[in-house]
Each structure stands twice: as structure tokens, then as C-alpha cells.
Amino acid sequence: MPLAPQRADVPVTIDGSKCIDGCTLCVDMCPLDSLAIDPASGKAFMHVDECWYCGPCAARCPTGAVTVNMPYLLR
Ligand code: SF4
Numbered sequence: 001m002p003l004a005p006q007r008a009d010v011p012v013t014i015d016g017s018k019c020i021d022g023c024t025l026c027v028d029m030c031p032l033d034s035l036a037i038d039p040a041s042g043k044a045f046m047h048v049d050e051c052w053y054c055g056p057c058a059a060r061c062p063t064g065a066v067t068v069n070m071p072y073l074l075r
């Protein structure tokens, strides 16, 4: 079954095909608790649409599944 396309307009997107079951590193790293593990899929996702674009979630993911979609105005 194909995965539903991920919304591109959220600050952080997670590639579920790369996210490792049982890992919670990005969730643990986020100072805003914006990320969570979906109990149904076991994959991380952005459950609160709030982000400082600080980056540790992406930096610590062992598989590179996390993408921080930095707004152009902040670059
Ligand atoms: S750090 Fe990476 S592998 Fe671990 S829960 Fe987050 S997205 Fe999944």
C-alpha cells in the first residue's frame, strides 16, 4: 500500500521508510516537543506545527530521515 504523501508545508518532514522502529532520538532532542512517535506506525512525525529550526532532530537521526524545511527568510 503506498504511503500517503507527506505534507510539504510542515516545518519538519520525516521519511517514514528510513525511520527506525523503536528509535526516539529526534523526539528526545526537540526542545519544543514538536515531534512524536505515531503509535500506529511506530514512526516519528511532527505532531505540533511549531519549530525553531534549530536542527538537532535532523542532526541526530541515524538514518537521515529527518528534513528541516528551513524557510527562505531564515537562511
Ligand atoms: S531520529 Fe530518525 S530514526 Fe529515530 S525516530 Fe527520529 S526519524 Fe526515526
Ligand code: SF4
Binding pocket: 011, 012, 029, 030, 031, 032, 033, 034, 035, 050, 051, 052, 053, 054, 055, 056, 057, 058, 068
Ligand atoms: S528543528 Fe528544532 S524545534 Fe524544529 S523539530 Fe527539530 S529539534 Fe524541534
